[in-house]
């Protein structure tokens with residue numbers, strides 16, 4: 001397998017998955033544009049089928065597995081859901097291994113897609129060991145949530161789509177966890193416009209990529225509950241692709257407090273966007289004046305919508 005994902009890989013992924021995923025809409029944000037001092041565009045990827053961009057990578061990876069007993073993964077939710085959807089579309093079984101931190105609504109969604117949700121351990125790393133066991137002993141293909149060339153290439157199709165829709169984008173703000181989304185989007189965007197800026201955004205509580213970049217190598221840190229639950233989990237001590245790609249392609253990294261994430265959820269909700277915490281970090285960064293559009297159009301990736309509706313309502317009510 002190659003050590004970097006190229007623009008060619010991403011364009012091939014777009015041809016492969018084009019008829020199985022949605023082209024999602026984009027929309028201006030009047031309130032955030034005013035605060036940011038320039039145009040802010042919201043890329044509404046939460047309107048992807050399965051409610052998050054992860055369908056792009058999972059569909060591309062499932063399209064490329066050979067003859068296997070099924071597919072498996074460990075996931076904080078959205079990748080598992082995407083893989084379940086992609087496996088069902090291809091007519092093969094899926095077993096999704098998740099940790100106890102994953103909210104019930106995400107488990108229900110996996111089961112509703114006809115896959116088995118297997119709850120194992122307290123962290124994503126423990127769930128991952130069960131997926132490895134299925135691969136070794138039961139003939140399943142393990143499709144990890146980010147550190148895989150076909151997954152990164154699939155996520156990269158979102159970068160191509162952003163530049164098609166907003167050709168003058170100066171900055172793209174990308175929610176960052178394991179870095180599959182950022183690596184793919186950054187590769188796609190910078191291959192076409194080397195001047196475009198790619199800003200990663202994570203939460204302060206348990207940001208494994210941030211800690212790894214600071215250490216100069218992949219490190220493990222404790223996983224903590226956060227409003228941006230889709231951004232939780234480690235990057236893998238044996239990370240091969242996303243750590244070097246994020247290190248080399250990302251221009252800046254912003255970390256947000258839980259209050260700043262909550263403020264992002266509220267602001268987006270006031271303009272009609274019902275999104276989860278991970279998807280609201282771009283808005284949170286603009287509101288906390290850590291990100292602006294003074295150098296040109298700023299694109300925020302609203303990456304997913306899979307939040308418990310009751311939790312969403314509580315967050316909105318708690319903000320004055």
Ligand SMILES: *Cc1c(COP(=O)(O)O)cnc(C)c1O
Nearest residue numbers: 078177178179180181278303304
């Ligand atoms: C997975 C996910 C992310 C982060 O993607 P990585 O490739 O792990 O960096 C961001 N937002 C949502 C909604 C996600 O599901």
